Amino acid sequence: MSASRSNAPYYFVPGPSRWPVLAGLSLLLTMIGASAWVNHVSWGSYVNIAGVMLTVIVMYNWFGDAISESESGKYSARIDVSYRWSMSWFIFSEVMFFAAFFGALFYARSISMPWLADIDHKLLWPDFSGQWGNAGPAGTVDAFTTMGPFPIPTINTALLLTSGVTLTISHHALRAGQRGKTAFWLFATIALGAVFIGFQAYEYIHAYHELNLKLTSGIYGSTFFMLTGFHGFHVTLGAIMLGVVWFRVMKGHFTPEQHFAFEGAAWYWHFVDVVWLGLYIVVYWM
Amino acid sequence: MLGAAVLATSLPALATGDSQGGPAIRQLNLQAPVTKIAEDIYSLHNLMLGICLTIFVIVFGVMFYSIIAHRKSVGHKAATFHESTSVEIAWTVVPFIIVILMALPATKTVVAMKDTSSPDLTIKVTGMQWKWGYDYLKGEGEGISFLSTLATPRTQIGAPGVLPTEARTDNYLLEVDNPVVVPVNKKVRLITTANDVIHSWTIPAFGVKQDAIPGYVRDTWFKAEKTGVYRGQCVELCGKEHAFMPIVVNVVTEEEYKNWVATKKKEMAAKADDPAKVWTLDELKQRGEKVYAANCVACHQATGKGIPGAFPALEGSAVVTGPKAAQIGILLNGKNAMPAWKSTLSDTEIAAVITYTRNSWSNKAAENLVQPAEVLAARK
């Protein structure tokens, strides 16, 4: 029961929908909750979590609507193009988000740190040497060990690169109309992602318990955890997207010609992959 | 609310004269320069203004001519042209050249402003909420160090609903208790830094403005060519008293500077408190009241009642009436909006002000006396 576009309108415009405004309200709840939570107000966490759950419910219904529109053949080829454009620009915005954090790492390491260690700053920080991986000049941060590329990050690199390959195999299978093969390799991709996240979690525990490397470990800890943390979060998002796509494959959605949901999720996965390669080099090796 | 504003207008002696070394009444242009850099800036600005005005007059001359001549009501028929490559290239290239011509003299000044090498005198400037600290690091006067706070009394400023009770002077908000003193015609290098948030140090007449960044140092320089008093104000938003931390520099002859250094040094020696000295309750309270007035009233208010929602009351506060160690800790290290005082106040001053708060208003703390030695011990 796959989409046939023959009777699709020129450009399908959905009718009124309750989801957008409900999503807005859920986010309002989420943010009110978050503001209260970070300030240790007792009800903050509940409101925040309720908001997030509502958002997820709304999104589930919203995407459900979109999927059934797609499956009932309302989406013309032109809409497919729209999805392509929008996904590309969305990924571009994500690139810029990561750019802010990579930029912060670059700036703190290559501009601020030499400054803090230069001759003028001896006035304030007489003993600061300016080696990367320091805990800042004030000595208020407990000593810690930095995180090297072996073994977990390297294993993780291998995992993500492999997952890129499995995803491509799955895509080729979909284009060849081999549904079983598609589902299998897609599942493999998701599994690789899950293992990646597992390793990442293990790495964090290792950092906190054995290396004494924490989010509060000066600028090193800040950039390390925020960069890898946001990346891990994006891997999770990507895995959820692929999960939804896998579910749809199992339900018999998609044709060899029309399967943008698959492709969009795949683009996203590759983007997350590339960000990891950047992290692997900049955070772990340099 | 507006009523108060209108009332304030009717207060006598509001209209003042020009501020010496500060702005003049209804001044239209930059302040009179007293350094070479400020002069450069002054003429750069004139140059820019001249070029911009010329372009402005030409462009809008053409536009208004067209508006008058090519209107429908005078029967003008519309032409149909809509491009001309040569004209378009011309008005891309010509502005480009103009911009380069503007940038050339500016470049020279930028380089000169950045040249802080071989100074005669080096002063470290520390921005704090909400005062300036000065340390003479190198050159004649080395070792001098003092704080500089607003000298204009609150009674001239007033508050919402409270009219000022004292007439304003010419240097309203532009006067400090301890001005910076520097010799004329000497290159002074300033090293700026800050304790809490970013502040910015400026004297418009010198053409100097440099942010003071916590944890970092930056430098700038000036060489004043005329004696006199010069005034500026903190120019980076730094919290509620941002408007109340002015800067005053006293440029004096070499002779006068020598004298000033001598007296200042004597004064400092006399003022230095021995933290081992044991004080009586009354001595500490008296001293503490002064410290309080100079540092704490802005937030906690003279009544000790604070400002609800923003600054906590000291009267009846659990910290002030409870064990003294906690209060010493907060004064030394700060908490949220409360600044850390350890680098700005001496042990004696901290001990005195704590003692004062513990015995003032309705406060009757059990531990009502703090000696400087205890503060010294808590610093460790």
Add this chain to the structure above:
Amino acid sequence: MSSTTVPHSHDHAHDHAHDHPHGWRRWLFATNHKDIGSLYLWFSFTMLLSGGVLALLIRAELFQPGLQVVQPELFNQLTTMHGLIMVFGAIMPAFVGFANWMIPLQIGASDMAFARMNNFSFWLMPPAAILLVSSFFVPGGATAAGWTLYAPLSTQMGPGMDMAIFAVHIMGASSIMGSINIITTILNMRAPGMTLMKMPMFCWTWLITAYLLIAVMPVLAGAITMTLTDRHFGTSFFNAAGGGDPVMYQHIFWFFGHPEVYIMILPAFGIISQIVPAFARKPLFGYASMVYATASIAILSFIVWAHHMFTTGMPVTAQLFFMYATMLISVPTGVKVFNWVATMWKGSMTFETPMLFAVGFIFVFTMGGFTGLILAVTPIDIQLQDTYYVVAHFHYVLVAGSLFSLFAGFYYWGPKWTGFMYNEFRGKVHFWGSLITFNITFFPMHFLGLAGMPRRYADYPAQFTDWNVVATVGAFGFGLMQVYFLLFVVFPAIRGGKPAPAKPWEGAEGLEWTVPSPAPFHTFEEPPEFR
């Protein structure tokens, strides 16, 4: 760009009743670009009034030296929230409202590419506004760190700061989704025959603006996320003690902030580029160079950010680089000004209100542009940074620039929206009243700044009194003119008046004039022919 269009004679016989809900559902559940456009416009006007009330409180306090109306800490909150509300609540959403209304009509599309997401973009704005405004009432009040939210002052703020951070996150998400929608609509839904280089200028400027938004809003989100974690989770991004740097915040912020100011002016250029040819009855001069100039401004805007930071103390090479790059932007902007003047040249001009506002825009915006150029010269900027000269500069480009262009656009396209002509006399009163009071308010600020009056000051040396009095009087006058606009121009034009023809302006061109006024709920369901 001379184009003729074959209006698509299309009697909408088929029923759209199911798509045309009534009552509150129509607005809450909207998927119609026109309805969503109206929502945006109403929202932004409300925010303009709210931000304006804050501005009037600021001006009331500054009417006289001393403290009369508000305490300094509240004053700083007012300044901060005025900036935030005006930038994110008034100007940006207003342009999005224009985009929603006009882009589908101008390119012959049936709606925006993603109609539901479009509504989501809108319905993120009220929550953000609620967060911002209600932050005034939490302990410690709203954030008072300036609209730039500089660290480490922002670290000292109370919960109001977190609410502002989350509000900006939401608005950022809204802008990104809105921009994706606009780009996709423009790239994918143009009527057959409308190549990019035949597209109306307004669409071009929005295409480039949307690109800027997608590029920089995530960067702002990153910056304030770092602020949030510095505040609550112990990171040290902006804290020297842990190896971070407060100036790093400024770099990240202004990497967003400078493109942001062009985000607020490029669509304005677009509106002006539609109006001037319409009333000069002559095609836009130098269409192609207009497109290239817009693109150049956008590209250059990424490499000039540190001109806001000359006084932080940069290496001399950095100062020079940013000075040169900034000054270069005057070249493409100049091209635009010259093109507009050349469009008027030998035209057959009339001066209805849209044209008045357009000409007023060109005149006053250029003054703001020139003061920008003067500020770009590093030594002069060091003298003037953080003084009222800067305040004067950016109100010239933002109020007489962005806001005036929005007024111009309202008068130009309003008949298409409401179906009624506004009252021409009242429009003219609004224009002249606004122009004059605007200059009374903001022109004296140049003098104040040159003489050295710092910005974000609750109280000032008495020598600055007289110009502040003038500015305050002007500000109240300007405010009254906007109330007049709402009560005597906008409301009457919605309720009735002279019915507007499909094309009320003799010289106007474009697909939007081929549909009736008011534009029917559904337009261009089948794409029109465009030749």
